[in-house]
Amino acid sequence: MNDPQAAQRLCAPAAERNAAPILEVLRGALPAQGTVLEIASGTGQHAVHFASALPGLTWQPSDADARARASIAAWRAHTGLANLLEPLDLDVCREPWPIEAVDAIVCINMIHIAPWEAARALMKGAGVRIAEGGALVLYGPYRRGGAHTAPSNEAFDADLRARDPSWGVRDMEDVEALAQAQGFACEARVAMPANNFCLVFRKR
Numbered sequence: 186m187n188d189p190q191a192a193q194r195l196c197a198p199a200a201e202r203n204a205a206p207i208l209e210v211l212r213g214a215l216p217a218q219g220t221v222l223e224i225a226s227g228t229g230q231h232a233v234h235f236a237s238a239l240p241g242l243t244w245q246p247s248d249a250d251a252r253a254r255a256s257i258a259a260w261r262a263h264t265g266l267a268n269l270l271e272p273l274d275l276d277v278c279r280e281p282w283p284i285e286a287v288d289a290i291v292c293i294n295m296i297h298i299a300p301w302e303a304a305r306a307l308m309k310g311a312g313v314r315i316a317e318g319g320a321l322v323l324y325g326p327y328r329r330g331g332a333h334t335a336p337s338n339e340a341f342d343a344d345l346r347a348r349d350p351s352w353g354v355r356d357m358e359d360v361e362a363l364a365q366a367q368g369f370a371c372e373a374r375v376a377m378p379a380n381n382f383c384l385v386f387r388k389r
């Protein structure tokens with residue numbers, strides 16, 4: 186059957202692979218009910234996966250990129266999930282964000298593919314929008330103690346920096362320091378497949 190939106194529904198193989206393990210972390214970190222803001226939703230595959238698996242939550246996807254937002258909207262239309270909202274045009278570096286208070290924020294694979302300023306802006310924006318007890322969950326590759334955790338991450342980091350010198354795999358300690366400065370405590374550092382980590386922060 187002809188599906189005019191099929192071409193807009195982008196697919197990232199990595200998002201297909203990591204959705205299930207990330208969901209397991211989210212099940213332990215997110216509330217049973219409430220609104221979760223996903224920053225940098227990308228294709229929208231994660232938003233569909235998480236909204237479908239966590240029906241008590243209202244999932245608010247967002248991205249700074251118009252093509253990503255079109256893909257998220259196309260996935261939303263395709264799946265018809267009642268708890269998945271239209272994507273917001275949200276660039277973490279551009280205040281004011283188009284959303285005020287939320288119960289939790291999830292950000293997957295953004296802070297290494299953006300200038301360090303984006304990590305700062307993410308933490309600042311999260312700090313004023315999440316109330317005490319709310320979660321901020323980050324996923325991605327990190328260096329620990331100034332060293333890469335795997336040769337593949339080191340190669341990935343070199344590739345990122347060649348593409349844009351302001352990008353790069355971040356130091357977990359630096360990310361945690363940013364979060365702490367905005368009132369978050371680091372609740373868990375969960376080792377994930379393919380040498381990634383989930384960082385779960387809780388607002389104090």
Ligand SMILES: C[S@@+](CC[C@H](N)C(=O)[O-])C[C@H]1O[C@@H](n2cnc3c(N)ncnc32)[C@H](O)[C@@H]1O
Nearest residue numbers: 200225226227249250275276277293294295299
């Ligand atoms: C590698 S993709 C990750 C997408 C998705 N979270 C995933 O894991 O499949 C990085 C995403 O970050 C978004 N992004 C980059 N800089 C951003 C910013 N300043 N604010 C919001 N989103 C941003 C990009 O548009 C892109 O969709």
